[in-house]
Amino acid sequence: MSKITNILLVGVGGQGTLLASEILSEALKQAGFDVKKSEIHGMSQRGGSVVSHVRFGKEVHSPIIPEGEADILLGFELLESYRYLPLLKKGGKVVVNDLKINPSIVSTGGGSYPEGLADKIRRSFPDCIVLDGAELAISAGSAKAANTVLIGALSKQLDIDEKFWLAAIEKMVPAKALEINKKAFFLGRNVA
Amino acid sequence: MKEILSGNEAIARGAFEAGVKVASAYPGTPSTEILENIIQYKGIDASWSPNEKVALEVGIGASFGGGRALVTMKHVGVNVAADPLFTLSYTGVNGGLVLVTADDPEMHSSQNEQDNRNYAKFAKVPMLEPADSQECKDFTRLAFAISEQFDTPVMLRTTTRTSHGKSIVALEEPVTGLPAPKLARNAAKFVMLPSNARVRHPFIEERTVKLRQYANTLHVNRMEMRDRSIGVITSGIPYQYVREVLPDASVLKLGMVYPLPDMLIREFAEKVDKLYVVEELDPFIEDQVKAMGIEVIGKAIIPICGELTPGKLRKAFNLPEPEMSEVDTLPGRPPNMCPGCPHRGIFHTLNQLKAYVTGDIGCYTLGFLPPLSAMDTCICMGAGIGNATGITKVLPPEEQQKVVAVIGDSTFLHSGITGLLDMVYNKAPATVIILDNRITAMTGRQENPASGFTLMGEETFEVDLPQLVKALGVKNIRVIDPSDLAESKRVIKEEMERPEPSVVITRRPCVLIKREGVFERGAAVAVDVEVCTGCKACLKLGCPAIVWQEDGKKGKAFIDPQLCTGCSVCEQVCKFIAIGAKK
Structure with missing residues (x-):
C-alpha cells in the first residue's frame, strides 16, 4: 500500500482550525x-473542541485517521493538543501553538487548567515545536492570522513546493486579508 | 475540472448537473449545507420549508409538475416526512424526485442514531449510499435517472462522515434535453384513494422485483476480487474503513443498499471462503443476506452502536493495534451558549423559579448543561409543548404550575403550532415560552418564516408570532426582552401561576446574525475588582466571557472584553454592583 500521510488539526471552535485545514x-x-x-x-x-483530519497520498480511503496513526499533530491550543496525543503515532511530529483557552468548567472556577502541558507533550514527543502563533500573527499585521502562522509552521514538515501553499492561501483567504496572511505564513514557515 | 468538495457540496453539484428545478428542505445537521450550496447554481428554486413534511410535499408537487426535485433533511427529519413518503412510493413520480437522508451515527448533533436504510425497505423505495464526495455527486445524478426510469422516489443516504468529509470531485456538465414541466392530469396515478391505491400497490411490488434485477448489473454495485479467504460486503463510509484496515480482502461494494442485488451477493459469497458484512448501526444488509440462507458474520463482531472507525474495525478483526500515548484525565470542552446569547437569561430565570422545563431541539437545548441546568425533557422537534400538556394531565394543581415548555421560533413554526393548538383546545394549564431569536440558529443561522427572508435572500412576509398565537386561542400572551431579568422573572412567574395556557414570547436576536441592523453589539462591561466579593453569582450564568481568576487568597470574576457583547445580564445578577460599564 502506498504511503499515506496523516495530519490532525485540533483546536477550539472559533480559532480558524477549519479554514487552516481547507x-x-x-x-x-x-x-x-x-x-x-x-x-x-x-x-x-x-x-467546543474542534478536530479536523487531513490525509493525503496516492489514493486515500478512510476520511478519518486510524487511531494511533497520525504523522503530524498541528495544535492550535495546548489542552486540545495534549488531549489528542493518543491519535498520534509513536515518533510522530507535534507543532503546537503556545496558547491556553480555558474550557468553561475552568473559567467558571470548577476546575483548573492543567499545568505544564508543553513539557508533557515534549516528554512523549521530544522534537515537538512550540510557537507563539498570536505574537507572530500580530507582527504580520493581525492576530486573526494565527491559523496561517501555524499552517506556515506545518508547511516546513511537508515536502510540498511553496508555490502550492501560496496558491491555496490565495484561493481560500479573502483578498483584503491576503497580504497579512502571506506574511503570517512565512513567519510560521521560518520558525519551524 | 476537479474541486475539493464536501459530500453536501457534491450533492448540490450533482443536483445541478442533473437539471434539478426545485430543491426544498428544513435545515438539520448534517444535511444543511446541501441547500446552502445549491443556491449558487442558476435555475434552481431552492427554499427552506417550515418542516420536512412540507419540504417533501413541495418536492412531490414539483415532480408531479414534471420538474426534477431534490428534498434534503437529517435522519430524524424523515420521521416528520414519512407520511407523504410512504404514499409517494405508491404514486411514483413524473419528474425525478430524490430524497436525501443525512444520518448521524454517533449522534454528533442528534437526539438518536436511527438507521434510515430501514426506511427504504419500509417504504419500498430504492436507496443509494455514496462512500465519498465523488460518489455523492455521481449517485445524485444516477438517482434522478433511476427515479424516472422506474417511476419511483429514490433515497440517497449519507452519514455525517460523507456529508461533512471532503474529497476530490471531477465535475461534469449538466444534462440537457429534459422535458419542460407542464400540467399533466393523471388521477389514477396521483389521486391516492383506496380504489386507485389498490391498483398501485402491485405496481410497487413489481417495481421492487425489477429494481432488484437492475441492481444485479448496476455498475455501482461492484465486486473487487483480491485475496479470497475473506470477503466483505459493505457500503458507504464503512467501505473506506474496510479498504483501509483489510486492504487485501475481497469486497462487494454496494452503491445501492436497497433493494439488494441477490444474484451478485450469491456469486460473491461463493467466491470467498469466509463472508462478512461490515456496516454501521443496524444489521440491515446482514439480516437480508441471512434471509437468503447465506452464512455471514456481521454484528457478532461489528459494534451496533455508534459510528465505526478504522480502529474499531481493527479490533473486530483482531488485528494488531499501534502503541498509543496515554494522557491524563482532562477537563472536557462541551459546546456552550455564545456570550450574549438571548437564551441565557431565560434559563437562569427558569432555574431560579424551579420550573419543570419540557425542552425542545435547538441551541437552547444547551440550557440543560450546568450551570444553567434548566431543562427536564427533550424528545424531538416540537415535543416540548405536547409533553407539557401531557404532564399537567397527571399532576396535582400545585405541581402543574411548575410546567413550562420552551421552544425556539423556528422549532415552533416547524411543529409547535399544532401542540399549542392542542394545549388551548384541551385546556392544559401550562406555560409556553417561545424563544424568538429571529433565526434558525443551531444549524448555522438559516432563515425561517419568522425571519422575513428566504433562503435565496429575498425579503418576504414575516409571520407575526403574537398574532399567530392569538389565533390559536391563547388569551394570555406576553412579549418580553429576555435580557431584562427582573421583568422576565416577574412575567414568567405570573404566567406560571395562572391556571390556564399562556405564552411568553422572548424577543432578542441571536448574536451570530450577520445581516445588518439585526444584532447590535453593545459595549463590553467590566468587573470592578475593588467591589467584587468573589461570590461567583455571575459564574452561574455559564457565560464564556466571564472568567474566574484566582487573585491571591480570594478569586474574582473577570470579563473578557473580546468576548463580551454587553448584554448586561451579568450586571443584573451582581448584587454588589461590581459589574458595569468600563471605567
Whole structure:
C-alpha cells in the first residue's frame, strides 16, 4: 500500500482550525495528491473542541485517521493538543501553538487548567515545536492570522513546493486579508 | 475540472448537473449545507420549508409538475416526512424526485442514531449510499435517472462522515434535453384513494422485483476480487474503513443498499471462503443476506452502536493495534451558549423559579448543561409543548404550575403550532415560552418564516408570532426582552401561576446574525475588582466571557472584553454592583 500521510488539526471552535485545514487540503490537491478531510460541524461550533483530519497520498480511503496513526499533530491550543496525543503515532511530529483557552468548567472556577502541558507533550514527543502563533500573527499585521502562522509552521514538515501553499492561501483567504496572511505564513514557515 | 468538495457540496453539484428545478428542505445537521450550496447554481428554486413534511410535499408537487426535485433533511427529519413518503412510493413520480437522508451515527448533533436504510425497505423505495464526495455527486445524478426510469422516489443516504468529509470531485456538465414541466392530469396515478391505491400497490411490488434485477448489473454495485479467504460486503463510509484496515480482502461494494442485488451477493459469497458484512448501526444488509440462507458474520463482531472507525474495525478483526500515548484525565470542552446569547437569561430565570422545563431541539437545548441546568425533557422537534400538556394531565394543581415548555421560533413554526393548538383546545394549564431569536440558529443561522427572508435572500412576509398565537386561542400572551431579568422573572412567574395556557414570547436576536441592523453589539462591561466579593453569582450564568481568576487568597470574576457583547445580564445578577460599564 502506498504511503499515506496523516495530519490532525485540533483546536477550539472559533480559532480558524477549519479554514487552516481547507488551506492545507487545497495546497495538497494542487500538488497533485489525493486528499480527504473529515471534521464534525454542528455542536462543536459552540466553543467546543474542534478536530479536523487531513490525509493525503496516492489514493486515500478512510476520511478519518486510524487511531494511533497520525504523522503530524498541528495544535492550535495546548489542552486540545495534549488531549489528542493518543491519535498520534509513536515518533510522530507535534507543532503546537503556545496558547491556553480555558474550557468553561475552568473559567467558571470548577476546575483548573492543567499545568505544564508543553513539557508533557515534549516528554512523549521530544522534537515537538512550540510557537507563539498570536505574537507572530500580530507582527504580520493581525492576530486573526494565527491559523496561517501555524499552517506556515506545518508547511516546513511537508515536502510540498511553496508555490502550492501560496496558491491555496490565495484561493481560500479573502483578498483584503491576503497580504497579512502571506506574511503570517512565512513567519510560521521560518520558525519551524 | 476537479474541486475539493464536501459530500453536501457534491450533492448540490450533482443536483445541478442533473437539471434539478426545485430543491426544498428544513435545515438539520448534517444535511444543511446541501441547500446552502445549491443556491449558487442558476435555475434552481431552492427554499427552506417550515418542516420536512412540507419540504417533501413541495418536492412531490414539483415532480408531479414534471420538474426534477431534490428534498434534503437529517435522519430524524424523515420521521416528520414519512407520511407523504410512504404514499409517494405508491404514486411514483413524473419528474425525478430524490430524497436525501443525512444520518448521524454517533449522534454528533442528534437526539438518536436511527438507521434510515430501514426506511427504504419500509417504504419500498430504492436507496443509494455514496462512500465519498465523488460518489455523492455521481449517485445524485444516477438517482434522478433511476427515479424516472422506474417511476419511483429514490433515497440517497449519507452519514455525517460523507456529508461533512471532503474529497476530490471531477465535475461534469449538466444534462440537457429534459422535458419542460407542464400540467399533466393523471388521477389514477396521483389521486391516492383506496380504489386507485389498490391498483398501485402491485405496481410497487413489481417495481421492487425489477429494481432488484437492475441492481444485479448496476455498475455501482461492484465486486473487487483480491485475496479470497475473506470477503466483505459493505457500503458507504464503512467501505473506506474496510479498504483501509483489510486492504487485501475481497469486497462487494454496494452503491445501492436497497433493494439488494441477490444474484451478485450469491456469486460473491461463493467466491470467498469466509463472508462478512461490515456496516454501521443496524444489521440491515446482514439480516437480508441471512434471509437468503447465506452464512455471514456481521454484528457478532461489528459494534451496533455508534459510528465505526478504522480502529474499531481493527479490533473486530483482531488485528494488531499501534502503541498509543496515554494522557491524563482532562477537563472536557462541551459546546456552550455564545456570550450574549438571548437564551441565557431565560434559563437562569427558569432555574431560579424551579420550573419543570419540557425542552425542545435547538441551541437552547444547551440550557440543560450546568450551570444553567434548566431543562427536564427533550424528545424531538416540537415535543416540548405536547409533553407539557401531557404532564399537567397527571399532576396535582400545585405541581402543574411548575410546567413550562420552551421552544425556539423556528422549532415552533416547524411543529409547535399544532401542540399549542392542542394545549388551548384541551385546556392544559401550562406555560409556553417561545424563544424568538429571529433565526434558525443551531444549524448555522438559516432563515425561517419568522425571519422575513428566504433562503435565496429575498425579503418576504414575516409571520407575526403574537398574532399567530392569538389565533390559536391563547388569551394570555406576553412579549418580553429576555435580557431584562427582573421583568422576565416577574412575567414568567405570573404566567406560571395562572391556571390556564399562556405564552411568553422572548424577543432578542441571536448574536451570530450577520445581516445588518439585526444584532447590535453593545459595549463590553467590566468587573470592578475593588467591589467584587468573589461570590461567583455571575459564574452561574455559564457565560464564556466571564472568567474566574484566582487573585491571591480570594478569586474574582473577570470579563473578557473580546468576548463580551454587553448584554448586561451579568450586571443584573451582581448584587454588589461590581459589574458595569468600563471605567
